[in-house]
Amino acid sequence: MASRTALPVLGTRALNRATLARQLLLSRAEMSAHDAVAHLVGLQAQNVKPPYFQLHARLAGFRPAELAALMESRDVVRMVTMRSTIHTHTADDALTLRPLVQPARDREVNYFRKGLVGVDLDRLAVLARAFVESEPRTMAEIREELLEEWPDADPQSLSVAARCGLPLVQVTPRGVWGKSGQVRLTTVENWLGRPASESIESQAVDDAVLRYLTAFGPASVKDMQTWAGLTRLRGAFERLRPGLAVFQDENGVELFDLPDAPRPSADTPAPPRFLPEFDNLLLSHADRSRVITPEGKGRSWTGNQAHCVLLVDGFLAGLWKLDDGLLTVELFDGKLPAARRAEIVAEGEAMVGAMADMSGSGVRFASIRG
Numbered sequence: 001m002a003s004r005t006a007l008p009v010l011g012t013r014a015l016n017r018a019t020l021a022r023q024l025l026l027s028r029a030e031m032s033a034h035d036a037v038a039h040l041v042g043l044q045a046q047n048v049k050p051p052y053f054q055l056h057a058r059l060a061g062f063r064p065a066e067l068a069a070l071m072e073s074r075d076v077v078r079m080v081t082m083r084s085t086i087h088t089h090t091a092d093d094a095l096t097l098r099p100l101v102q103p104a105r106d107r108e109v110n111y112f113r114k115g116l117v118g119v120d121l122d123r124l125a126v127l128a129r130a131f132v133e134s135e136p137r138t139m140a141e142i143r144e145e146l147l148e149e150w151p152d153a154d155p156q157s158l159s160v161a162a163r164c165g166l167p168l169v170q171v172t173p174r175g176v177w178g179k180s181g182q183v184r185l186t187t188v189e190n191w192l193g194r195p196a197s198e199s200i201e202s203q204a205v206d207d208a209v210l211r212y213l214t215a216f217g218p219a220s221v222k223d224m225q226t227w228a229g230l231t232r233l234r235g236a237f238e239r240l241r242p243g244l245a246v247f248q249d250e251n252g253v254e255l256f257d258l259p260d261a262p263r264p265s266a267d268t269p270a271p272p273r274f275l276p277e278f279d280n281l282l283l284s285h286a287d288r289s290r291v292i293t294p295e296g297k298g299r300s301w302t303g304n305q306a307h308c309v310l311l312v313d314g315f316l317a318g319l320w321k322l323d324d325g326l327l328t329v330e331l332f333d334g335k336l337p338a339a340r341r342a343e344i345v346a347e348g349e350a351m352v353g354a355m356a357d358m359s360g361s362g363v364r365f366a367s368i369r370g
Contacts, residue, residue, distance in 0.1 A: 007246055007247055007248040007254065008247050008248070009247065009248055009249070009250060010218060010247045010248070010249055010255060010263075011249075011250055011266060012249075012250065012289055012290060013266035013267075013314075014263065014265075014266045015218065015249065015255075015290040016266075016270075016290045016291060016314045016315065017263075017264040017265065017266055017268045017270065017314065018217065018218055018257075018261075018262065018263045018264065019216060019217075019281070019290055019291065020270055020314050021262040021263075021264050022214060022215050022216060022217060022261065022262070023040070023058065023215065023216075023281050024036065024039070024040075024058035024059070025057065025058060025270070025273050025281070025311070025314075026264065026268065026269075026270055026271075027271075028057075028058060028059055028060040028062075029058060029059055029060065030059075030060050031059055032066075033055055033059065033062065033066045033067045033070060034070055034075055034076065034090060036055055036058060036059055037051075037055075037067075037070075037076055037088060037089065037090050037093075038090045038092070038093065039214070039215060040054075040058075040215050040280065041089075041093065041097070041208075041211050041212065041215050042081065042082070042087040042088060042089040042093060042097070042280075043055070043087060043088040043280065044085060044086075044087055044278045044279060044280045044283065045078050045086045045087055045088040045175070046085055046086050046277075046278045047276075047277065047278070048174070048175055049177070049276065050276035050277060050278055050279065051067060051088045051175075052064045052067055052177055052355065053274070053275070053276035053308075053351075053355060054275065054276060054279055054280075055067060056351060056354055056355055057273045057274060057275055057351075062354070063354065064177035064178070064355065065177065067088075067177065068176045068177040068178065068179075071088075071172055071175050071176050072172055072173075072176060074091060074172075074191060074192060075090065075091055076088055076089060076090055076091065077089060077091060077094045077169045077170075077188065077191060077192070078169060078170040078174065078175045079094055079098065079167065079168060079169040079170065079188060080098075080105070080163065080164075080168065081094075081097050081098055081101050082097075082101060082227060082228050082229050083227075083228070083229040083283070084104065084105065084108055084164075084229060085278075086170070088175070091192050094167075094169065094188050094192070095188060095189075095192065095194065095195070095196045095197050096196070096197040096204065097208070098167040098188065098196065099167075099196055099197055099204070100204050100205065100208055100228075100230075101228060101229060101230060103230065104228075104229045104230055105164035105165070106164065108160065108164050109121070109160060109161050109164045109165065112154070112156070112157035112160045112161065114154070114157075115153060115154025115156065115157025115158075116153055116154070116157045116158070116161060117152075117153070118150065118152065118153070119150050119153050119157075119158070119161070121161060121165060123149075124146060124149075124150075124158070124161055124162065124165065125162075125165040125166060127145070127146065127149060128142055128145070128146065128162040128165070128166055129166055129187060131145050132166070132168065132185055132186045132187060132190070133186055133187055133190040135186075136171045136184035136185055136186045137184060137185055137186075138182060138183060138184055138185070139159055139162075139163070139183065139185065142159065142162050142185070143155050143158055143159045143162075146158040146161075146162065166187055167187055167188040167189070167196060168185040168186065168187060168188070169185065169186060169187070169188045169191045170183050170184070170185060171184050171185070171186055171191060202236070202239070205233065205236045206236050206239060206240055208228070208236075209224060209233070209236045209237060209240055210240070210258065212224050212227060212228070213244075213256060213257055213258050213261065214258060214261065216280075216284050216285065217255075217256065217257040217258060217261055218245075218247055218255040218256065218257035218261075218263070219255060219256060219257070219285060220249075220253050220254060220255055220256070220285075220286065220287070221233055221234050221237050221254075221256075222253075222286040222287075223284070223285040223286050223287065224237075225286070226283075226284065226285060226286040227280070227283070227284035227285070237256055240256075241256070243259070244256045244257060244258065244259070245257045245258065245259045245261075249287070251287075253287070270311070270313055270314035271343065271347065272310060272311060272312050272340075272343050272344045272347045273310070273311045273347065274308065274309075274310055274320055274347065274348060274351050275308065275309050275310075275311065276308050277306040277307060277308050277309075278306055279309070282300065282309065282316070291311075291314070291315060291316055292315070292316045293315050293316065295332060296315065296316040296317070296332060299316070299319070299332060300316065300319065302369055307319040307320075307321075307368070307369075308320045308321060308322075310329060310331075310344065312331075312336070312340060312344065313340075316332075317331060317332055317333065317336075318330050318331040318332055319368050319369070320348070320368065321368050322351075322352065322355075322356060325352055325356050326362060326364065327348045327349075327351070327352050327362070327363045327364070328363075328364055328365075328366050328368050329344060329348065329363060329364070329365050329366075330365070330366065330367050330368045330369065331365060341365070344363070345363045348363040349363060
């Protein structure tokens with residue numbers, strides 16, 4: 001192993017620009033929505049609209065109808081994967097990534113063991129699978145079905161066991177832009193009509209490391225573990241080390257990367273970008289200082305509410321909300337130069353025009369909290 005003191009150092013701005021490049025945020029990519037979802041290894045989709053806004057910030061000419069069509073054709077799906085949260089994935093990734101994170105879902109069930117006394121989890125999985133594959137079901141319906149078998153069990157614990165034990169997808173129209181629908185669930189295999197991956201575990205993990213670095217590198221082992229919600233990934237990085245570039249950050253933390261991946265100069269211009277709540281850019285590293293400055297730490301949340309965020313010069317610089325075509329922007333630094341504000345207004349107007357189909361409704365600078 002190379003001495004860490006001999007490793008080249010990547011400063012915060014260099015890491016910022018590298019990550020923005022991988023995230024398609026330095027300039028909008030000429031890429032299809034499907035290819036972007038694959039490149040980014042999924043889009044955080046805790047709410048319905050954020051994946052659409054994530055792609056608008058990253059792709060040239062993106063319109064919501066493109067992702068909506070992929071949802072309806074089942075080329076992309078919504079399901080629980082990384083960090084036990086809903087993500088929008090390509091069909092191929094849904095079948096390979098869920099098995100990869102299954103150990104974390106198994107550990108999650110352990111937290112609910114007290115409510116599952118006497119419950120055979122293998123039988124629960126069989127019963128729940130048959131129930132949701134007969135037709136898509138709500139979680140309440142799944143819970144009631146399981147209570148028929150185990151009436152003394154805790155209802156919430158039964159729900160968690162079903163959600164964690166089975167690779168459940170949210171079926172359309174849920175997740176389709178401009179449509180509404182209750183969360184109804186079936187298995188990913190049933191929805192897509194093909195089986196999940198049976199890749200050798202070590203190969204699947206190694207492949208995931210390389211894809212993570214493609215979308216989020218340079219990164220440490222802990223960074224990837226934070227993104228995936230997994231532990232014990234050091235072995236995969238060590239297997240791959242001979243083919244990786246290795247750096248360190250300003251604190252001496254070892255960072256891995258693909259040798260030929262883009263690492264732009266730290267002074268590369270970064271245009272303003274409006275990102276929705278729960279964008280993976282802000283959630284996928286143990287050390288988030290590459291995007292969040294000390295002044296911005298903790299300011300993208302109010303209680304349990306996550307705000308939509310604004311990047312200026314590549315870093316978290318404000319919050320925003322969109323109501324009836326009016327975009328309200330709250331800047332953390334009220335002394336931004338007029339030229340920066342003009343860039344923010346132009347980017348904001350473009351977003352409103354594309355995502356709300358409303359132009360000329362205006363951008364105002366004001367507080368959105370309180």
